[in-house]
Amino acid sequence: MDNYEFIDEVSNSVYAQDYSSKGKIDGVQIIDINRFVTDEGDFSEIIRLNENGELLAVPGFKLAQINRTRIFPNSVKAWHVHKRQDEIWYTSPYNQLFVGLWDVRKGSPTENTTMRISLGGGKSQLLYIPQGVAHGNANFSNTQTELFYFVTQQFNLQEPDELRIHWDAKGKDFWIPERD
Numbered sequence: 001m002d003n004y005e006f007i008d009e010v011s012n013s014v015y016a017q018d019y020s021s022k023g024k025i026d027g028v029q030i031i032d033i034n035r036f037v038t039d040e041g042d043f044s045e046i047i048r049l050n051e052n053g054e055l056l057a058v059p060g061f062k063l064a065q066i067n068r069t070r071i072f073p074n075s076v077k078a079w080h081v082h083k084r085q086d087e088i089w090y091t092s093p094y095n096q097l098f099v100g101l102w103d104v105r106k107g108s109p110t111e112n113t114t115m116r117i118s119l120g121g122g123k124s125q126l127l128y129i130p131q132g133v134a135h136g137n138a139n140f141s142n143t144q145t146e147l148f149y150f151v152t153q154q155f156n157l158q159e160p161d162e163l164r165i166h167w168d169a170k171g172k173d174f175w176i177p178e179r180d
Helices: none
Strands: 029-032 037-038 041-044 064-073 075-081 088-089 096-103 114-120 125-128 131-139 143-153
Touching: 041 064, 064 075, 075 096, 096 143, 114 125
Parallel strands: none
Antiparallel strands: 029 125, 037 041, 064 143, 075 131, 088 125, 088 143, 096 114, 096 131
8 A cells, every 4th residue: 555645745854764773871770670460469579689698680789878859740850970989869650750961981882972861751771871971861751750779889978979961062953852
């Protein structure tokens, strides 16, 4: 049934969606979490540590602190980067959070590469963010979202390892969801 033409109103704007894999940043990992759904609810094991206190899913990641933040509806919380700290982010599958990543490590194989990821939204995943990768998030929903993040360094108020980059340094459009 390919033997037809589209009406004039849409013929010049019809296109095929791009389903190819987007660029990835060196060292960033998305780790699927098993989610067990039962008649009474569900269960997910978020983090498992080995006998040395390192995450099994990310060898060498030694947990130093666990944090929680709340992101208000329709807000952008970006950009920041750490020189000494690795992070793992988690949001519940019942929330959804848009995450932006930007490799600002000079000389990295993926220098200046960006990634846009959706966390939650029905999936149970961890996002590993290595030091030197700038990160931020946006909440496009009408409800608040909670983000839990697991870090390799304890926060030090006298020497904070949290450096800021202006939220629109990659352009204001970076934080707008793509539409087709």
